[in-house]
Amino acid sequence: ETGVTQTPRHLVMGMTNKKSLKCEQHLGHNAMYWYKQSAKKPLELMFVYNFKEQTENNSVPSRFSPECPNSSHLFLHLHTLQPEDSALYLCASSQDRGSANTGELFFGEGSRLTVL
């Protein structure tokens, strides 16, 4: 069983759909992250949760809505997306936000999102 699991692995949706991405970590970590990976662009940090509290929102459009019901689960709710939102969405976790300084970020395999 991998440490960080993301579902679905692939998602195709229309601009009027509502869908959610799910991330689950089995490492006992307290910090979780959403990153957006687009081709030829740096990974974009979207949201950070530390001990279930959102501590970072990097000017992400409101059509992306995160939810962290507990330290093990992180969701990204999607609605009225645009084609430019098509990307690989990566979830990561660390023991806590501070330990990410030492590189102890553990990533999931990502959810490949295509918006038509």
Place this chain on the structure above:
Amino acid sequence: AQTVTQSQPEMSVQEAETVTLSCTYDTSENNYYLFWYKQPPSRQMILVIRQEAYKQQNATENRFSVNFQKAAKSFSLKISDSQLGDTAMYFCAFCQNNNDMRFGAGTRLTVKP
């Protein structure tokens, strides 16, 4: 804001040879961490190597080593004796204090048999 630049979108190397991936970064701070992450095709991104800025000695992990030039703000990754399994996207990343990790755009490395 700190930025990380990887100037080589794609590279290739023959199996068993050596390849160097470039990375530069921008910061006004003196204490920070630098990383190289590897993302194999359709697999999870994993940490390859880490360098603390206060350490002058270059980090080494088996066939992977870095050339850390603090004054030049350069942090290149050298892969020796390249193997087919080294084919992946490689991301350079930067982190300081309690700020979150920032990544470059990645270099796609292909190891040819």
